[in-house]
Amino acid sequence: MTAADPRYPLDLVGVGIGPANLSLAALADDQPDLRTAWYEQRPDFRWHPGLLIEGTTLQVPFLADLVTLADPTSVWSFLNYLRHQRRLFPFYFAERFHSSRAEYDDYCRWVSEQLPALHFHHRVDAVRWNAEHAVFDIDLTPLGRPDEGGATGRVHARNLALGIGTAPHVPEQLRPLIDASATAPVIHSAGYLEHRDRLLAAGHVTVIGGGQSGAEVFLDLLRHRPAGAERLHWISRSPAFSPMEYSKLGLEHFTPDYTRYFHALPEQTRDQLLSRQWQLYKAIDADTLAAIHEELYRRSVAGGWPDVVLTPGVGVRTAGRIGAHQLELHLDHQPDGGRSRLLTNAVVLATGYRERPLGSVLAGLDADIRTDAAGRPLVTRDYRLVLDPEITGGIYVQNAERHTHGVGAPDLGLIAHRSATILNALTGEARYPLPERTAFTTFGAGAQPEAQGSQGARGARGAQETGGPEPRAVAPLPPPRHIPV
Numbered sequence: 001m002t003a004a005d006p007r008y009p010l011d012l013v014g015v016g017i018g019p020a021n022l023s024l025a026a027l028a029d030d031q032p033d034l035r036t037a038w039y040e041q042r043p044d045f046r047w048h049p050g051l052l053i054e055g056t057t058l059q060v061p062f063l064a065d066l067v068t069l070a071d072p073t074s075v076w077s078f079l080n081y082l083r084h085q086r087r088l089f090p091f092y093f094a095e096r097f098h099s100s101r102a103e104y105d106d107y108c109r110w111v112s113e114q115l116p117a118l119h120f121h122h123r124v125d126a127v128r129w130n131a132e133h134a135v136f137d138i139d140l141t142p143l144g145r146p147d148e149g150g151a152t153g154r155v156h157a158r159n160l161a162l163g164i165g166t167a168p169h170v171p172e173q174l175r176p177l178i179d180a181s182a183t184a185p186v187i188h189s190a191g192y193l194e195h196r197d198r199l200l201a202a203g204h205v206t207v208i209g210g211g212q213s214g215a216e217v218f219l220d221l222l223r224h225r226p227a228g229a230e231r232l233h234w235i236s237r238s239p240a241f242s243p244m245e246y247s248k249l250g251l252e253h254f255t256p257d258y259t260r261y262f263h264a265l266p267e268q269t270r271d272q273l274l275s276r277q278w279q280l281y282k283a284i285d286a287d288t289l290a291a292i293h294e295e296l297y298r299r300s301v302a303g304g305w306p307d308v309v310l311t312p313g314v315g316v317r318t319a320g321r322i323g324a325h326q327l328e329l330h331l332d333h334q335p336d337g338g339r340s341r342l343l344t345n346a347v348v349l350a351t352g353y354r355e356r357p358l359g360s361v362l363a364g365l366d367a368d369i370r371t372d373a374a375g376r377p378l379v380t381r382d383y384r385l386v387l388d389p390e391i392t393g394g395i396y397v398q399n400a401e402r403h404t405h406g407v408g409a410p411d412l413g414l415i416a417h418r419s420a421t422i423l424n425a426l427t428g429e430a431r432y433p434l435p436e437r438t439a440f441t442t443f444g445a446g447a448q449p450e451a452q453g454s455q456g457a458r459g460a461r462g463a464q465e466t467g468g469p470e471p472r473a474v475a476p477l478p479p480p481r482h483i484p485v
């Protein structure tokens with residue numbers, strides 16, 4: 001029996017292997033009755049390689065690994081990775097609650113190298129509904145060398161999990177700067193490390209963007225350019241270089257309780273809330289801000305000020321190239337309405353990421369995906385797209401549901417819980433029992449009772465919404481497996 005035969009479909013196919021689908025694959029691996037396959041276009045697992053800057057850490061505790069917050073007994077936990085690496089004691093003495101980014105990347109790769117159903121170097125091109133066999137037809141292109149051997153063509157599955165993540169975003173007015181062949185480098189922060197040497201060698205560098213990536217790139221350049229001749233500019237549209245909300249109760253916005261509350265709100269209210277919550281996820285970690293100040297202070301001790309300009313409240317109106325070596329930015333100073341012109345030799349666009357459009361994979365199902373007033377897909381509470389009722393298979397999304405599930409959608413702290421929710425919905429059983437309450441805060445006017453059955457996004461009703469029955473009873477979990485160490 002082969003997944004290439006629609007009569008014997010897989011239970012679940014995952015598209016993309018970032019942390020989100022890797023978490024789902026890890027939890028699914030402990031469900032021996034589930035037949036799954038996972039496809040990733042990259043040759044192997046890499047987590048934001050362009051920003052693995054030395055010294056950067058996760059912004060979530062190590063407990064927010066791929067599995068622990070749903071199943072602390074899983075062999076795919078961060079602690080078991082350390083055990084496997086024989087580094088448990090050093091980790092214990094290091095007392096590090098926030099692991100380095102490089103270590104998280106290495107941990108995920110360790111998991112990815114052992115899960116048998118993962119296929120790297122495969123791009124998923126298209127998905128269609130096959131009504132005759134009630135399965136999804138999934139078209140793949142192997143990207144490796146022919147001798148690497150890859151599953152060509154088509155596989156079939158009853159359910160799909162889209163974990164295609166985000167792609168670097170460049171605002172319209174900055175696009176004229178992009179020209180890979182030009183001498184003066186203009187790069188998105190996602191590719192920072194690859195171009196770092198060119199940036200360090202440039203006469204003057206401008207970093208655009210006041211989020212975490214902009215701060216990290218600015219700090220790294222500052223630390224490595226000569227004292228007194230830093231020649232760095234850092235500008236941000238935000239009114240201040242603001243710290244990320246990291247209070248204990250503030251963090252409860254990243255709980256399943258808050259997600260449930262948010263999901264039940266009307267679309268317009270959700271949109272208004274999201275636009276006001278930027279400090280929960282778009283601002284800068286306070287330690288990074290402190291490190292920048294520390295470095296600037298250190299450089300001023302011998303007298304004189306470092307040659308840097310840090311200005312919030314500045315937007316780029318237009319931008320262009322002047323000859324081979326210069327870039328020109330026309331700036332609007334928002335608080336006072338002033339305008340200025342900045343000449344620079346290199347630009348780092350720390351302008352963020354946008355969710356990859358689902359249409360890049362699901363174009364064949366466009367007419368079957370139910371959308372909200374703004375044209376975005378409706379997503380049930382258990383992360384299932386609301387589809388035409390004729391389509392009986394489920395399409396689950398990970399990290400494409402900020403508009404329906406709130407600020408927690410991209411957060412690593414919620415991925416294990418989301419994966420468990422998806423597996424429970426898909427199997428119709430509480431394979432992973434989940435806590436009923438996760439926050440001390442009561443969100444909304446009254447308590448949020450655990451609803452019986454999923455609440456679909458407003459305006460969506462019908463069988464598709466429930467994403468399968470709610471968990472019925474706690475099924476006994478299989479005994480933990482052990483990886484030889």
Ligand SMILES: Cc1cc2nc3c(=O)[nH]c(=O)nc-3n(C[C@H](O)[C@H](O)[C@H](O)COP(=O)(O)OP(=O)(O)OC[C@H]3O[C@@H](n4cnc5c(N)ncnc54)[C@H](O)[C@@H]3O)c2cc1C
Binds near residue numbers: 016123
């Ligand atoms: C630098 C950086 C640091 C971050 N740090 C944190 C943090 O500390 N804490 C936190 O909570 N969040 C953090 N985030 C946010 C978020 O958790 C991460 O972006 C995370 O990687 C999201 O995981 P993902 O699996 O959804 O998507 P991605 O990691 O983007 O993975 C998606 C994958 O899908 C693949 N893909 C796309 N289309 C196809 C296709 N058609 N076929 C096959 N493969 C495909 C892509 O190649 C990619 O590998 C950070 C984000 C960035 C950019």
